Amino acid sequence: MTKLIIMDCDGTMYMQPDDKFTNLPFWHDIIDRSADVMRKVKPGIVDPRAEVNRIFTQYKGEVSEGFVAEGFCESKEEYFRKTWGRVNTKKYMIEGRLLPGTLDKLVEKDFGLAILSNAPRVWIDHALEELGVARYFWGRVWTGESTERKPTPASFLQVLNQLGIDANDAVMIGDDPTIDILPSNALGIKTIQVNPHNKESVATYSVRNINDIRRILC
Numbered sequence: 001m002t003k004l005i006i007m008d009c010d011g012t013m014y015m016q017p018d019d020k021f022t023n024l025p026f027w028h029d030i031i032d033r034s035a036d037v038m039r040k041v042k043p044g045i046v047d048p049r050a051e052v053n054r055i056f057t058q059y060k061g062e063v064s065e066g067f068v069a070e071g072f073c074e075s076k077e078e079y080f081r082k083t084w085g086r087v088n089t090k091k092y093m094i095e096g097r098l099l100p101g102t103l104d105k106l107v108e109k110d111f112g113l114a115i116l117s118n119a120p121r122v123w124i125d126h127a128l129e130e131l132g133v134a135r136y137f138w139g140r141v142w143t144g145e146s147t148e149r150k151p152t153p154a155s156f157l158q159v160l161n162q163l164g165i166d167a168n169d170a171v172m173i174g175d176d177p178t179i180d181i182l183p184s185n186a187l188g189i190k191t192i193q194v195n196p197h198n199k200e201s202v203a204t205y206s207v208r209n210i211n212d213i214r215r216i217l218c
């Protein structure tokens, strides 16, 4: 492998609504599942959704940490399994889906493929299964349980270093300017932004649909 493509998952391998993460229906589903977990441990809680939101704020978005610290789960993995793991990925992966044929073309062109996502592994596993593309990424998936998460430079460097690839032989494909594109640009990684709403982009290239990356890379 001489060239590497690193892909984000959510909003990249499938399209998400043009809204803040915390406004997305998918996130509300996670809040509901989290409230269910809470209610089972402490049935007396009056407004578990409000409590989940309190934990979200108090732990700076690290709900899994809050759930462990406050005794609702034994481990972060248990939290992810009982919440993210129980959300129906199919419901949210409707438009702009990455097609296996796109990855076949990239593999033909000798690109290595990896994933760098801040979402938990159980979610990524389900997403890849839903899209029918898991086999392209085996052993090359970096997920959000790590202490190094996007946008830290170290989160990108761990992928490059473990696969022995120079930054200028890598391409980062993502939808988020702040966590995918800007930090990659700063490291000298070429960037393609999946940009369905055609906003102004700071990436090397911008595409409306993930499958259009073939036109740039092949």
Ligand SMILES: [Mg+2]
Residues within 6 Å of the ligand: 008, 009, 010, 011, 012, 174, 175, 176
């Ligand atoms: Mg994304």
